[in-house]
Amino acid sequence: MATSPQQNPSDPSRLDIGVVSAGRVGSVLGAALSRAGHRVVATSAVSDASRARAARFLPGAEVLPPDAVAESSGLLLLAVPDDALPQVVSGLAAAGHLQPGQLVAHTCGAHGIEVLRPAVEAGALPMAIHPVMTFTGRAEDLDRLSGISFGVTAPEPLRTVAEALVVEMGGEPEFIPEPQRVLYHAALCHGANHLTTLINESVDLLRAAGVVEPEHMLAPLLHAALDNTLRLGDNALTGPIVRGDSGTVASHLRALDAAAPDSVAAYRELARRTADRAIDHKRLSARAAEPLLEVLAGKPRQEPTP
Numbered sequence: 001m002a003t004s005p006q007q008n009p010s011d012p013s014r015l016d017i018g019v020v021s022a023g024r025v026g027s028v029l030g031a032a033l034s035r036a037g038h039r040v041v042a043t044s045a046v047s048d049a050s051r052a053r054a055a056r057f058l059p060g061a062e063v064l065p066p067d068a069v070a071e072s073s074g075l076l077l078l079a080v081p082d083d084a085l086p087q088v089v090s091g092l093a094a095a096g097h098l099q100p101g102q103l104v105a106h107t108c109g110a111h112g113i114e115v116l117r118p119a120v121e122a123g124a125l126p127m128a129i130h131p132v133m134t135f136t137g138r139a140e141d142l143d144r145l146s147g148i149s150f151g152v153t154a155p156e157p158l159r160t161v162a163e164a165l166v167v168e169m170g171g172e173p174e175f176i177p178e179p180q181r182v183l184y185h186a187a188l189c190h191g192a193n194h195l196t197t198l199i200n201e202s203v204d205l206l207r208a209a210g211v212v213e214p215e216h217m218l219a220p221l222l223h224a225a226l227d228n229t230l231r232l233g234d235n236a237l238t239g240p241i242v243r244g245d246s247g248t249v250a251s252h253l254r255a256l257d258a259a260a261p262d263s264v265a266a267y268r269e270l271a272r273r274t275a276d277r278a279i280d281h282k283r284l285s286a287r288a289a290e291p292l293l294e295v296l297a298g299k300p301r302q303e304p305t306p
Contacts, residue, residue, distance in 0.1 A: 015103070018073030019043040020066045020088065022054035024135035025107050026079025029169060031057040032145050033077075036168035042069040053137060070097040075165075076124075078106040086115050093118035103161070105129050109185035112153040112178035127162045128153040128181070131171065134192060146170040151185075153178055198270075201263055208259050234281040241274045244288035250295045272296045 015038045019030040022045040030040045043061045045054040054063055062072075070076050070092050080088050085108050092098055100123025104116055109130040116126035130151040135141050150171045154162040159175065166173040176184045199222065206214035228236035240248040249271060256264045275292055278284035284292075 014038050015075045016041045016073055017075045017077060018069040019058065019061070019077045019079060020069050021045060021080060022050045022058060022061075022063075023079055024053070024137040024141070025131065026077060027053040027057040027137075028135060028141045028145070029077060029079065029107065029131065030061070031142050032169035033075075033165070034058065034060070035142075038075075038168075042072045044069050049137070056139070057142070067092060067095060067097045071099075073102070075103040075105065078104065080106075080108075082108045082110045085111055089116055090118045093122045093124075096122075098122040098124045101125065103127065103158075105162070105165070107131065109151060109188060110182050112176070112181040113155065114178060125158055125161075126155065127158055127165075128176075129162055129166060130185075131169075132174075132188060147172065149174045151176045151181075153181060198266075201260075201266070205256075205260055205263065234277055234283060237274065237278060237283055241271055241292065242278045242283050244284055244292055246291040246295045249292060253295070268296050268298075 015033075017030060017033055017038050017040045019026045019040060020043070022030070022043045026043070027050075030043065034040050040058045040061045042064045043054050043058050044066045045051045045063050051063065054061060064072070066088070076098070078085060078088060085106055089104075089106075098104065098119050102124045104119045104124040105127040106116065107130055108115075108128070112128050113120075113126040116124070116128075120126050128151070131145065132149040132151060133141075133144055148171050150166040150169075150173050152159075152162045152166060152173045152175050154175075163173045199218065202218060203214045206217060211217055225236065240252075252267065253264060256267055272293070275284060275289055275296070279286055279289055
């Protein structure tokens with residue numbers, strides 16, 4: 001097995017980096033580290049799209065199989081899907097492609113450093129460095145790294161190394177305890193991924209209602225809602241739930257059932273959770289919430305007697 005240099009000979013403070021693989025995340029983080037003065041020497045890329053990203057973001061890197069990438073790097077950056085990471089790490093370690101003293105970092109949100117145990121047993125130094133950002137594979141992804149948080153988990157002696165790498169990429173490190181990695185990642189996915197689904201559902205419903213440019217209509221509303229929520233928390237809530245307007249919510253459910261029945265269950269669950277939070281934060285009284293919760297539970301709404 002070849003021994004990979006831990007530092008770039010031309011500058012001892014710079015690292016020779018290998019990236020597995022040149023996906024949306026790995027190519028951008030590799031480019032950020034390259035911009036900071038490190039040298040990305042190799043990357044793996046199988047699909048046409050990943051090869052194109054490697055050429056665009058990592059033009060100086062040699063495209064090699066993952067085992068050769070591992071052997072050529074002082075810092076091995078594993079940017080693979082969460083479920084694939086354990087097998088990738090164990091495979092590289094078992095085949096002897098990892099070296100003592102080599103830095104091995106992964107970018108998965110749900111994993112800490114326990115998943116890197118086979119690499120540690122081979123003498124490698126483990127870090128989890130997860131960028132809190134969504135990646136599209138486009139050029140603007142690199143600029144979006146500026147000022148974002150990175151969820152970092154590392155042994156105490158490596159915390160300063162991980163922190164330095166994050167800062168060099170333009171980010172801000174937030175240290176996440178190993179037992180809390182899954183909760184941390186669930187929170188991010190619940191917010192970002194489900195937000196994308198929710199907005200796309202809203203766009204589809206507006207289009208079904210005859211709105212020609214639903215994205216244009218939604219943009220100011222959603223920007224204001226997000227800004228208000230991040231600043232004010234639950235006090236940012238507006239609309240029929242916080243007002244206890246059970247009749248309006250019942251009409252929503254009827255309209256959705258007619259036009260988009262697949263959206264009804266999600267609307268009910270989100271409305272119920274919104275009502276719960278409004279009650280907990282004293283925005284909606286329990287008494288005012290009763291008819292609303294009955295509507296959301298599917299009970300027939302009792303119309304007031306004239």
